[in-house]
Amino acid sequence: GNSVTQMEGPVTLSEEAFLTINCTYTATGYPSLFWYVQYPGEGLQLLLKATKADDKGSNKGFEATYRKETTSFHLEKGSVQVSDSAVYFCALGTDTGFQKLVFGTGTRLLVSP
Amino acid sequence: SAVISQKPSRDICQRGTSLTIQCQVDSQVTMMFWYRQQPGQSLTLIATANQGSEATYESGFVIDKFPISRPNLTFSTLTVSNMSPEDSSIYLCSVELGRVGQFFGPGTRLTVL
Numbered sequence: 001g002n003s004v005t006q007m008e009g010p011v012t013l014s015e016e017a018f019l020t021i022n023c024t025y026t027a028t029g030y031p032s033l034f035w036y037v038q039y040p041g042e043g044l045q046l047l048l049k050a051t052k053a054d055d056k057g058s059n060k061g062f063e064a065t066y067r068k069e070t071t072s073f074h075l076e077k078g079s080v081q082v083s084d085s086a087v088y089f090c091a092l093g094t095d096t097g098f099q100k101l102v103f104g105t106g107t108r109l110l111v112s113p
Numbered sequence: 114s115a116v117i118s119q120k121p122s123r124d125i126c127q128r129g130t131s132l133t134i135q136c137q138v139d140s141q142v143t144m145m146f147w148y149r150q151q152p153g154q155s156l157t158l159i160a161t162a163n164q165g166s167e168a169t170y171e172s173g174f175v176i177d178k179f180p181i182s183r184p185n186l187t188f189s190t191l192t193v194s195n196m197s198p199e200d201s202s203i204y205l206c207s208v209e210l211g212r213v214g215q216f217f218g219p220g221t222r223l224t225v226l
């Protein structure tokens with residue numbers, strides 16, 4: 001079946017450090033890939049997405065590239081801020097006319113000043 | 114995006130009782146989804162609700178335990194029936210906006226004593 005594997009957290013960084021959160025997936029067909037973010041005390045927000053191989057999703061300085069050959073969708077940011085502290089979820093959507101999302105376990109990011 | 118609200122935002126319930134969670138969207142949508150996020154874990158899809166038809170449940174979830182209504186294109190309810198402490202979770206509704214992505218409500222935090 002479809003599944004998503006994320007690196008375990010927490011990931012602890014200092015402000016302005018480079019961020020990578022690894023995400024790999026297993027899926028049949030050609031899923032869409034998503035990153036969602038959950039800030040403390042808030043709901044889940046769509047951060048970025050990519051719908052086909054080699055697509056790059058980007059938003060708020062975050063980027064992720066859909067790599068079909070390595071079945072990966074790693075999240076990166078060149079310089080993190082304290083305000084980026086949150087839980088990040090990688091997800092895939094099965095293309096069955098509408099998207100049924102399968103989520104990874106989430107990775108908590110803690111950024112210190 | 115869409116503005117999605119849920120009621121209640123949180124509740125503490127006694128074992129054996131039922132709770133109905135409401136989800137309201139500010140625009141008409143075809144598909145609505147209900148997810149569960151157990152403490153410290155990722156999101157799991159409970160069911161997909163299409164207006165005018167019965168909800169479609171994922172493996173491990175049944176209608177008797179989680180009845181869903183979808184009376185119109187902007188509203189849905191999820192009932193958690195005959196609750197036990199294992200039902201303590203955050204319950205989230207979401208909507209899909211074309212191919213833009215899925216957007217989530219703020220969630221309902223349920224504690225069962």
